[in-house]
Amino acid sequence: MDFKQIRYFVAVAEAGSFSEGARRAFVTQPTLSAAIAALEAELGFTLLERHARGVRLTPKGEEVLETSRSILREAERLKAASGGKPPGRPLRLGILPTIAPGFVAQCIARLRALEPGRSWRTEDAPLAKLRERLTSGRYDVILTALAPAARGHRQRELGADWQALAVSVRTFPRGPVSPEILAGQPLIVRVHCEQLQSASRILDAWKVRPRVVAQTDSDARALAMVAAGLGFCLMPDSFEHPEVRMLRPEGVELTRRLGFEWVRGGGDGWLDRALEDL
Numbered sequence: 001m002d003f004k005q006i007r008y009f010v011a012v013a014e015a016g017s018f019s020e021g022a023r024r025a026f027v028t029q030p031t032l033s034a035a036i037a038a039l040e041a042e043l044g045f046t047l048l049e050r051h052a053r054g055v056r057l058t059p060k061g062e063e064v065l066e067t068s069r070s071i072l073r074e075a076e077r078l079k080a081a082s083g084g085k086p087p088g089r090p091l092r093l094g095i096l097p098t099i100a101p102g103f104v105a106q107c108i109a110r111l112r113a114l115e116p117g118r119s120w121r122t123e124d125a126p127l128a129k130l131r132e133r134l135t136s137g138r139y140d141v142i143l144t145a146l147a148p149a150a151r152g153h154r155q156r157e158l159g160a161d162w163q164a165l166a167v168s169v170r171t172f173p174r175g176p177v178s179p180e181i182l183a184g185q186p187l188i189v190r191v192h193c194e195q196l197q198s199a200s201r202i203l204d205a206w207k208v209r210p211r212v213v214a215q216t217d218s219d220a221r222a223l224a225m226v227a228a229g230l231g232f233c234l235m236p237d238s239f240e241h242p243e244v245r246m247l248r249p250e251g252v253e254l255t256r257r258l259g260f261e262w263v264r265g266g267g268d269g270w271l272d273r274a275l276e277d278l
Contacts, residue, residue: 186231
């Protein structure tokens with residue numbers, strides 16, 4: 001029995017299939033299958049049963065899985081304690097660019113505090129790319145707008161925001177803003193917003209036809225233009241500017257759940273333990 005057999009078994013058990021387990025363990029499927037078969041032979045009982053959609057744990061396999069996870073955790077702690085070397089490779093974090101910078105910074109700080117010695121790097125990408133790259137293994141974890149998790153993925157919600165009407169305090173210094181007032185007003189469109197179509201339907205529901213004066217993929221630029229009185233914009237209320245009012249339109253509940261998403265067992269198994277307790 002060796003660590004590779006244990007690690008391969010955990011990978012398959014958590015992935016739910018031999019093919020996905022092999023991908024996560026970075027080995028060929030025959031190599032992984034042979035290692036698990038050898039482990040079962042040494043233990044004297046079956047750990048995994050194949051079925052149409054993958055594999056399932058036997059009752060004995062459930063017991064061995066918990067023990068195996070404990071063994072791998074202790075091995076990681078021992079490695080981290082020896083020589084004072086930073087544990088593991090850099091943590092690769094993909095970030096949805098439409099999330100407010102302050103919230104992003106807070107989330108990264110909380111993530112780093114979980115294991116200060118681990119190095120990390122970030123990369124912005126649109127929503128579809130984030131999910132694709134997480135599944136392919138390019139990212140260990142993504143900070144994103146959460147949707148129902150894909151099979152084998154896990155999530156940790158950290159906050160939420162709402163689609164709001166960003167208006168200049170110069171143009172609308174106080175009081176509510178009715179949809180009728182916005183008719184014919186200049187509109188700044190955030191073309192990179194993953195809620196763009198839903199936001200457009202808000203204007204359609206109000207029967208408001210504003211004048212589109214700017215299209216941008218920069219939230220900072222959109223916010224600065226609103227602050228200068230150049231137009232209004234539909235954007236998350238988590239963005240802040242002293243010269244901008246964020247008004248939540250009545251009857252509109254266009255909300256986003258924000259947080260981390262990762263593949264179960266990813267990040268050397270560290271993410272499962274760390275983010276569940278975040």
